[in-house]
Amino acid sequence: MSVQTVPILPSRDLDDVLPFYLALGFRQTYRQARPNPYLCVSRGDGFDLHFFGLPEHDAQNSLFSVVVSVPDTQALYDEFAAGLRSAYGRLPIAGLPRITRPRRKQGAGAGFSVVDPAGNWLRISSGAEETETGDRFERALLNAARQADARGDEAAGIKVLEAALRRHPDATDQERIPVLIYLAELLIRTGGPAAAVLDELAALDTSDFADQIADLTEQLND
Known part of the structure; x- marks a missing residue:
């Protein structure tokens, strides 16, 4: 049995997040304005995200988060970073949106985080703990x-x-x-x-x- 889980994340306005995810290499697969704003984006290989419009959403204090396990965090980071530099003219590392560099964390393997314009966290991880050097x-x-x-x-x-x-x-x-x-x-x-x-x-x-x-x-x- 094949199972795919798709997170549904909030955004004050869907136009806040769509250009950001397009810069990351996603493509829009569906969008509706009524009766409720809804957006679907995909990078393929099961990496799909959905968004719903929530005008009262507070991006600065968002608690929404998604864990994404990939075999090669550095390769995905490089793709994301290239897209963000092209779209923003620099790599955003502070404020919203932002991206962190791939780093190991205590008790976890290598990974990095992406925080989108709506304050949603994508926590990219290799899933495997690495040995200390x-x-x-x-x-x-x-x-x-x-x-x-x-x-x-x-x-x-x-x-x-x-x-x-x-x-x-x-x-x-x-x-x-x-x-x-x-x-x-x-x-x-x-x-x-x-x-x-x-x-x-x-x-x-x-x-x-x-x-x-x-x-x-x-x-x-x-």
């Missing part, structure tokens, strides 16, 4: 991602990363760079002093992270 900052990054990317508590994620940096003052530049990049992202999301962290990164050899830093700089200067 032994890096001195690994647990801090895992915990920070669980707090900030999974729970949406950026303030808690910032505290975890800042504490880890204080705890390891002897860390090498290459060990610190991923932590500083994530810290800058979370500070941008919360309106914190991200510029100081980016200035610190500018003094380091971040050539392997050029795309990530460019995304952060564009968002900060937007």
Whole structure:
């Protein structure tokens, strides 16, 4: 028996979400205006989403969420990111809508989150837990991602990363760079002093992270 479950998510106006999902590579498969606004989009392979119009919906405080398990989170992220850059001129990493980079989270495999213009969360996961690498900052990054990317508590994620940096003052530049990049992202999301962290990164050899830093700089200067 083949089973497919399709989530039905709210949006204040269906025109708020449709362009966003088209940018992610979905196509509209159905839409009606009356008697109730309703929209269906699909990327194929069972990745379907439905939306209903709810004029009183509060996107900033939305609790609606969908878990999507895929075999390769990085490949899907790359497709999503390319579409968003084309549609928005930059990668949206703060506010609504936004996307987080693929990261492992404590107790879970690699994944990333997408928050659409209506505040609905798509939690993309590989579904398989990965083994730890032994890096001195690994647990801090895992915990920070669980707090900030999974729970949406950026303030808690910032505290975890800042504490880890204080705890390891002897860390090498290459060990610190991923932590500083994530810290800058979370500070941008919360309106914190991200510029100081980016200035610190500018003094380091971040050539392997050029795309990530460019995304952060564009968002900060937007």
